[in-house]
Amino acid sequence: MSTNTRSLLPLAEARLPLYAGVDLGGTNIKAALVDDGGRIVAFHTEPTHADRGPEDTAARMGRMVHTLAHLVGIATSDIAGVGLGTPGPQNLTTGVILRAGNLPGWDNFPIRDRLAAHCGHDVTYANDATAAAYGEFWVGSGRDYESLILLTLGTGVGGGIIIGDTSIDGAHSHASEFGHIIVDPSDTARKCPFGHRGDLEAYSSATALKARAAEAIEQGAGGALAAAVRAGEELTPILISREAAGGDPLARELILEAARWLGIGIVTLMHTLDPEAVLIGGAMTFGGEDAAVGKAFIERVRAEVQARAFPLLAAQTIIRYASLGGDAGSIGAAGLARRGVAR
Amino acid sequence: MSTNTRSLLPLAEARLPLYAGVDLGGTNIKAALVDDGGRIVAFHTEPTHADRGPEDTAARMGRMVHTLAHLVGIATSDIAGVGLGTPGPQNLTTGVILRAGNLPGWDNFPIRDRLAAHCGHDVTYANDATAAAYGEFWVGSGRDYESLILLTLGTGVGGGIIIGDTSIDGAHSHASEFGHIIVDPSDTARKCPFGHRGDLEAYSSATALKARAAEAIEQGAGGALAAAVRAGEELTPILISREAAGGDPLARELILEAARWLGIGIVTLMHTLDPEAVLIGGAMTFGGEDAAVGKAFIERVRAEVQARAFPLLAAQTIIRYASLGGDAGSIGAAGLARRGVAR
Numbered sequence: 001m002s003t004n005t006r007s008l009l010p011l012a013e014a015r016l017p018l019y020a021g022v023d024l025g026g027t028n029i030k031a032a033l034v035d036d037g038g039r040i041v042a043f044h045t046e047p048t049h050a051d052r053g054p055e056d057t058a059a060r061m062g063r064m065v066h067t068l069a070h071l072v073g074i075a076t077s078d079i080a081g082v083g084l085g086t087p088g089p090q091n092l093t094t095g096v097i098l099r100a101g102n103l104p105g106w107d108n109f110p111i112r113d114r115l116a117a118h119c120g121h122d123v124t125y126a127n128d129a130t131a132a133a134y135g136e137f138w139v140g141s142g143r144d145y146e147s148l149i150l151l152t153l154g155t156g157v158g159g160g161i162i163i164g165d166t167s168i169d170g171a172h173s174h175a176s177e178f179g180h181i182i183v184d185p186s187d188t189a190r191k192c193p194f195g196h197r198g199d200l201e202a203y204s205s206a207t208a209l210k211a212r213a214a215e216a217i218e219q220g221a222g223g224a225l226a227a228a229v230r231a232g233e234e235l236t237p238i239l240i241s242r243e244a245a246g247g248d249p250l251a252r253e254l255i256l257e258a259a260r261w262l263g264i265g266i267v268t269l270m271h272t273l274d275p276e277a278v279l280i281g282g283a284m285t286f287g288g289e290d291a292a293v294g295k296a297f298i299e300r301v302r303a304e305v306q307a308r309a310f311p312l313l314a315a316q317t318i319i320r321y322a323s324l325g326g327d328a329g330s331i332g333a334a335g336l337a338r339r340g341v342a343r
Numbered sequence: 344m345s346t347n348t349r350s351l352l353p354l355a356e357a358r359l360p361l362y363a364g365v366d367l368g369g370t371n372i373k374a375a376l377v378d379d380g381g382r383i384v385a386f387h388t389e390p391t392h393a394d395r396g397p398e399d400t401a402a403r404m405g406r407m408v409h410t411l412a413h414l415v416g417i418a419t420s421d422i423a424g425v426g427l428g429t430p431g432p433q434n435l436t437t438g439v440i441l442r443a444g445n446l447p448g449w450d451n452f453p454i455r456d457r458l459a460a461h462c463g464h465d466v467t468y469a470n471d472a473t474a475a476a477y478g479e480f481w482v483g484s485g486r487d488y489e490s491l492i493l494l495t496l497g498t499g500v501g502g503g504i505i506i507g508d509t510s511i512d513g514a515h516s517h518a519s520e521f522g523h524i525i526v527d528p529s530d531t532a533r534k535c536p537f538g539h540r541g542d543l544e545a546y547s548s549a550t551a552l553k554a555r556a557a558e559a560i561e562q563g564a565g566g567a568l569a570a571a572v573r574a575g576e577e578l579t580p581i582l583i584s585r586e587a588a589g590g591d592p593l594a595r596e597l598i599l600e601a602a603r604w605l606g607i608g609i610v611t612l613m614h615t616l617d618p619e620a621v622l623i624g625g626a627m628t629f630g631g632e633d634a635a636v637g638k639a640f641i642e643r644v645r646a647e648v649q650a651r652a653f654p655l656l657a658a659q660t661i662i663r664y665a666s667l668g669g670d671a672g673s674i675g676a677a678g679l680a681r682r683g684v685a686r
Contacts, residue, residue: 089655098655147514161615168506170617171490174656181611182651184528185604196651199614261528268524271542272504272615274513308525308539312432312441313517 009039011072017080018072020065021135021334022115023128024086026050026102029061032330033068033079036338038139040327042071054097054109062118081337082121085131085329086111092173095125101194102155124337128329130167130176132322133160134339135332136279141323145276149269150322151178151262152282156193157201161273165339179205183264203261206237206284212254213240224248241286244293252296255286259297263304270305270313281322288321352382354415360423361415363408364677365458366471367429369393369445372404375673376411376422379681381482383670385414397440397452405461424680425464428474428672429454435516438468444537445498467680471672473510473519475665476503477682478675479622484666488619492612493665494521494605495625499536500544504616508682522548526607546604549580549627555597556583567591584629587636595639598629602640606647613648613656624665631664 014035023030026048033042044067048057061084069076089098095112097103112125126134133150136142142150147163157179161168168175179192179201189198193207202208213235217226225243229235244251266278280301286294298321306314324331357378366373369391376385387410391400404427412419430443438455440446455468469477476493479485485493490506500522504511511518522535522544532541536550545551556578560569568586572578587594609621623644629637641664649657667674 089653145514163511168511168616171488171619172617172655172659174613174653175615175617177614177617177653180614180653182526182607185526185607186529264525264528268611269615270517271520271523272518272612273511274515274518274520276514310432310517310520310523312515316515 008043009035009041011041014039014041018074018078019334019338020068020079020082021131021330021332021337022061022064022082022084023131023329023333024048024057024061024084024111025128026087026100029057029064030326030330031061031064031068032327032334033072034331034334038135038331038335040331042068044068044071048103050103050106054103054106054111055114058111058114059118061115065119065121076120079121081124081334081340082115082119083124083126083131083333083335083337084112084115085126085128085333088127088173088177090127090173092125092127092169095123124333126167126333126336127160127169127173127176129158130160130169131332131336132281132324132328133162133176133279133332134167134335135324135328135330136281136322137162138335139324139331140328141320142277142279145318147273147275148277148279149176149178149273149275150279150281151266153204153206153262153280153284154282155205155207157205158282161275163273163275167336178265178269181265181268183261183268200261200265204258204265209237209240209254209258209284210235212257213250216250216254221250223250225251237284241293244286245291255293255297256300259300260304263301264308266301266319267305267308270309270317274313275317277318277320279320279322281324281328285321294321351386352378352384354384357382357384361417361421362677362681363411363422363425364474364673364675364680365404365407365425365427366474366672366676367391367400367404367427367454368471369430369443372400372407373669373673374404374407374411375670375677376415377674377677381478381674381678383674385411386673387411387414391446393446393449397446397449397454398457401454401457402461404458408462408464419463422464424467424677424683425458425462426467426469426474426676426678426680427455427458428469428471428676431470431516431520433470433516435468435470435512438466467676469510469676469679470501470503470512470516470519472501473503473512474675474679475624475667475671476505476519476622476675477510477678478667478671478673479624479665480505481678482667482674483671484663485620485622488661490616490618491620491622492519492521492616492618493622493624494609496547496549496605496623496627497625498548498550500548501625504618506616506618510679521608521612524608524611526604526611543604543608547601547608552580552583552597552601552627553578555600556593559593559597564593566593568594580627584636587629588634598636598640599643602643603647606644607651609644609662610648610651613652613660617656618660620661620663622663622665624667624671628664637664
């Protein structure tokens with residue numbers, strides 16, 4: 001349990017009112033109290049304990065909202081709005097988690113209304129990646145743009161679409177499932193963990209990166225990455241990134257290949273949505289543009305876009321990393337509550 | 344020049360006010376005067392004569408608006424709004440055609456304001472395929488849905504996105520360029536006429552269908568289609584459709600292959616936008632669902648979606664043909680004017 005892992009804005013300097021945003025993940029729940037300018041005045045995180053069941057987690061999320069208020073010495077009723085982001089698939093209209101891959105057994109749970117009951121506020125409900133996209137749009141690296149898409153690279157590939165202060169959620173709450181756009185239609189294409197063949201998640205997720213590395217090493221690849229794994233190090237995206245930074249050709253090639261596929265997917269999204277900016281976020285961003293590997297990754301993405309997109313779009317569409325890191329979801333959920341859209 | 348090629352609603356039965364919609368194509372200009380329920384009360388079409396230059400065409404489009412008013416015996420000033428759809432690429436914010444492929448020499452022409460000057464009305468400006476999508480949304484086969492995408496299959500592949508009475512136009516007026524989403528990333532993929540490799544237009548346009556048929560026949564394919572072409576018949580999508588209806592295996596295979604690629608593209612669009620309905624329109628719809636070939640085509644599209652999309656989306660997303668035919672663009676342009684969005 002952590003309440004002070006980041007620099008917080010003192011309440012005296014906050015622009016009122018305050019909004020609470022809760023970001024529910026498979027491993028952790030993050031809750032942020034943010035001011036009207038999107039700055040965090042209180043933060044609290046604790047393990048999800050999904051195995052205890054959804055009602056237990058909903059009750060603890062409710063208590064977390066009370067804790068945020070307590071941390072800055074206000075009443076929970078003084079919070080102007082509460083937002084919640086959760087993994088999909090979900091029904092945003094009814095506020096129900098349908099069947100979240102990393103929340104086993106939580107089928108058809110009315111999470112929005114249960115959190116509302118526990119925290120005493122109506123709750124604005126969003127897809128977690130859409131909440132993150134809104135956070136970046138509001139106060140992150142997307143704050144200068146009127147429209148953006150965010151692709152989140154992690155265990156899977158997710159995303160969000162924000163156009164003019166509005167998120168695109170879809171008729172069945174399934175918009176911006178960018179992990180499942182098709183980038184390779186062939187019968188021999190890779191499969192994502194959901195069994196979809198040739199989708200972006202099968203090529204540009206951390207899961208895919210690890211799988212490709214494992215295959216290459218199994219087939220006898222040499223170099224520092226392969227040696228480290230054969231010596232017993234756990235094969236993780238962080239290890240691959242570290243070895244790429246150290247110059248290992250296999251690690252570097254695997255990362256640039258993930259970038260190439262991501263670029264192909266982004267071209268399709270640009271020709272569909274034509275956003276002002278495309279942001280890349282999530283856990284697998286290789287240290288961002290200031291790190292050598294992160295820079296090589298995003299430049300490979302941009303090169304693929306240059307090669308394939310309409311020249312006008314290739315020249316004018318911004319492609320950059322997201323900036324809020326793991327706070328994007330909770331800040332964005334608070335921002336969506338602030339926007340005051342009742343779902 | 345034609346003013347009476349369809350059944351028109353008598354003015355006495357029209358729900359006022361009336362709106363004019365102009366659909367500018369490379370070959371013809373279509374102009375419709377529609378009532379508040381989207382029903383046509385007057386229609387007029389004439390050749391574009393793009394070679395006479397854009398100002399000449401703009402002046403004639405202005406006169407066409409006056410003609411529509413004259414046809415029903417009202418003053419042009421009684422028209423409540425005028426809408427215009429043109430091919431892209433364009434700048435919808437400034438009202439400029441940037442460089443339309445089928446309007447050679449029209450670079451950077453301020454078409455919106457020139458039509459406004461000639462007809463005496465402010466003009467609502469849209470992409471032609473987006474206007475068609477809005478027409479289908481308003482009074483066509485999309486009228487029962489709150490969100491839809493339209494894919495138009497013709498010389499190229501175009502499209503429009505309508506979500507809750509709003510079109511998605513993009514930051515650079517390049518949204519819904521569905522012809523240029525990537526469906527085959529391989530280095531050996533086909534190219535569209537713009538030189539983009541592996542995009543939907545390279546597989547599911549009339550141009551692509553003809554090119555594939557020509558290649559097959561050149562490589563010695565047999566059957567009725569090949570025989571007809573070798574006997575001197577012009578190779579057109581209509582001929583291919585006719586021979587498919589007659590049972591020719593090559594013609595049938597080519598059409599179903601175009602459908603398969605279209606289905607792959609639609610899966611990507613469903614996972615991006617999650618519309619309530621996906622409509623297929625344009626010149627290349629093989630007689631629609633009531634015709635054997637049209638039915639086989641759309642069922643092949645649906646089968647590809649069933650095989651690849653999230654089960655919930657595969658089960659719930661409507662896939663059907665558009666219903667307004669060649670009138671969708673002019674009706675939709677009028678509808679966009681009615682919606683009263685100033686661009």
